Amino acid sequence: MSDAITHDTDGVYDAYRSTDRLREAFTSGELPVSVYGLGKMGLPLAAVFADVTGNVRGVDIDPTVVDAINDGTCHVKREPGLPSLVERTVANEALGATTDPRDAAREGTIHVIIVPTPITDDNEPDLSILDTVVEDIGRGLEAGDLVLVECTVPPRTTIDRIVPRLEGSSDLTRGEFGVAVCPERTSSGRALEDIRGAYPKVVGGIDEETTRVAAAIYDTINDTGVIPVADATTAEAVKVFEGVYRDVNIALANELATFTDELGIDVREAIDVANTQPYCDIHDPGPGVGGHCIPFYPYFLIDPFETDAPLLETARGVNDSMPGFTVEKLREGLEVIGRTLTDATVLVLGLTYRPGVEEIQASPSLTIAERLSQAGSEVYGVDPMLESAEEFALELITLEDSYERTFDGVILVTPHEEFETIRWSTLASDDRTVVIDGRDSIESAVLESAAQRVYTIGGGHNV
Numbered sequence: 001m002s003d004a005i006t007h008d009t010d011g012v013y014d015a016y017r018s019t020d021r022l023r024e025a026f027t028s029g030e031l032p033v034s035v036y037g038l039g040k041m042g043l044p045l046a047a048v049f050a051d052v053t054g055n056v057r058g059v060d061i062d063p064t065v066v067d068a069i070n071d072g073t074c075h076v077k078r079e080p081g082l083p084s085l086v087e088r089t090v091a092n093e094a095l096g097a098t099t100d101p102r103d104a105a106r107e108g109t110i111h112v113i114i115v116p117t118p119i120t121d122d123n124e125p126d127l128s129i130l131d132t133v134v135e136d137i138g139r140g141l142e143a144g145d146l147v148l149v150e151c152t153v154p155p156r157t158t159i160d161r162i163v164p165r166l167e168g169s170s171d172l173t174r175g176e177f178g179v180a181v182c183p184e185r186t187s188s189g190r191a192l193e194d195i196r197g198a199y200p201k202v203v204g205g206i207d208e209e210t211t212r213v214a215a216a217i218y219d220t221i222n223d224t225g226v227i228p229v230a231d232a233t234t235a236e237a238v239k240v241f242e243g244v245y246r247d248v249n250i251a252l253a254n255e256l257a258t259f260t261d262e263l264g265i266d267v268r269e270a271i272d273v274a275n276t277q278p279y280c281d282i283h284d285p286g287p288g289v290g291g292h293c294i295p296f297y298p299y300f301l302i303d304p305f306e307t308d309a310p311l312l313e314t315a316r317g318v319n320d321s322m323p324g325f326t327v328e329k330l331r332e333g334l335e336v337i338g339r340t341l342t343d344a345t346v347l348v349l350g351l352t353y354r355p356g357v358e359e360i361q362a363s364p365s366l367t368i369a370e371r372l373s374q375a376g377s378e379v380y381g382v383d384p385m386l387e388s389a390e391e392f393a394l395e396l397i398t399l400e401d402s403y404e405r406t407f408d409g410v411i412l413v414t415p416h417e418e419f420e421t422i423r424w425s426t427l428a429s430d431d432r433t434v435v436i437d438g439r440d441s442i443e444s445a446v447l448e449s450a451a452q453r454v455y456t457i458g459g460g461h462n463v
């Protein structure tokens, strides 16, 4: 009996009775892959698909991204192994990029969607980019094609929004093509390691055939294996649940950190020791929660559904209060030495949302700089990942520049590795300088030698 299910499609959905034969077709490049979105997650993903199949075309609206990739260069910073993988897969024509989705949609058999799914200023999911890409794909969709949704979306998006749009922009109906939700569970800075299998790949299809086909595909990519779940909505929920778990647990750590002064203890020490119990996993307190993921995902449940989510909303409120808490600690520290924020010169160290990642969305430093400026402070910022910082209410300078200036306050928000060698005796030479260590990242030895007043969020102050 032929391995291929006998009908007229040469696609992948409902096209191979034998999963082994399907995997063989995939790894031999017989099934062209189109990847939509070539950013921090999309480029590593496209490069891995290209390494496995030899036949990937990436789509991105940003021509500088597309040109860089076609030159064999990697525009995503600090991803170990990615520059060489991009260079190799482009050189052997396994990977190419375009700004025009039409050819990719027409020629692709497998369509991987990994574009931004942000929220609006009103904290509503903004799926406009996703809608555009889905319609682009629909216009080129053929019977037997498979669509893989890797970007994070509110539960029910695939079944209520993506499938109807694919049907509406193609002349097909569900059952002629497959759609599976295979959420990207990767962290910047370790993308290739995560994609290749730091943990299992979750796969949930709109029908059993889709789940089978998508699982076979990711089995060839993920060394740890695949967890097939009941359906697309379950897979969407897995990803959102991971994210809201993190936001709520960071909020717990942050709320505990605000008890530091009244308890008169190092809350971070109490957290570390509490976490020696296997069922306790209190996260790290800090100056806020940034990025376009963790602070956004709670709204993928809070907004679209009638069910109340008071815990998610409260956690968002706690985390969003931390930039203000940080500025208040500086105000209190200055007050002790008779100064105010109004005439203070303040340096903010670290503007991206976390170390080593070139992303500023929802970064705590945005709010911290805004609050300081509103209070009348003169604000400067240092971030080795950024060439410009016009979104921030501050003047971007280099670390070397900062040694030439005198600051009344220094707030360490995002501890990039470059900050490990800061000359604090120079940066905060004036013993009146107040330092707020947002991440408990300034070595205590350094602090002991520093005369200035230091307040560590969750750790208390040294003088």
Ligand SMILES: NC(=O)C1=CN([C@@H]2O[C@H](COP(=O)(O)OP(=O)(O)OC[C@H]3O[C@@H](n4cnc5c(N)ncnc54)[C@H](O)[C@@H]3O)[C@@H](O)[C@H]2O)C=CC1
Residues within 6 Å of the ligand: 036, 037, 038, 039, 040, 041, 042, 059, 060, 061, 062, 065, 114, 115, 116, 117, 129, 132, 133, 150, 151, 152, 153, 184, 185, 186, 187, 188, 292, 293
């Ligand atoms: N950054 C992360 O740590 C993770 C992100 N995700 C999810 O992955 C998705 C993408 O995130 P990132 O890669 O970080 O975003 P990113 O902002 O780094 O990259 C997005 C890319 O998509 C491109 N793009 C925008 N509109 C497009 C369109 N209409 N067609 C084609 N390309 C378009 C942009 O030019 C950009 O290059 C999001 O849904 C996010 O929730 C999931 C796991 C981890």
Ligand SMILES: CC(=O)N[C@@H]1[C@@H](OP(=O)(O)OP(=O)(O)OC[C@H]2O[C@@H](n3ccc(=O)[nH]c3=O)[C@H](O)[C@@H]2O)O[C@H](C(=O)O)[C@@H](O)[C@@H]1O
Residues within 6 Å of the ligand: 152, 184, 185, 186, 187, 188, 242, 243, 246, 250, 283, 284, 285, 286, 287, 288, 289, 290, 291, 292, 293, 294, 353, 354
């Ligand atoms: C559940 C989970 O761990 N999700 C990861 C997360 O990665 P992301 O790049 O957003 O970084 P993150 O470490 O969660 O940090 C987000 C923000 O929260 C802050 N943060 C993080 C952990 C913590 O204990 N305390 C804290 O304040 C960070 O400083 C940062 O501002 O979100 C990614 C995503 O979905 O985009 C996801 O793939 C990653 O696995």
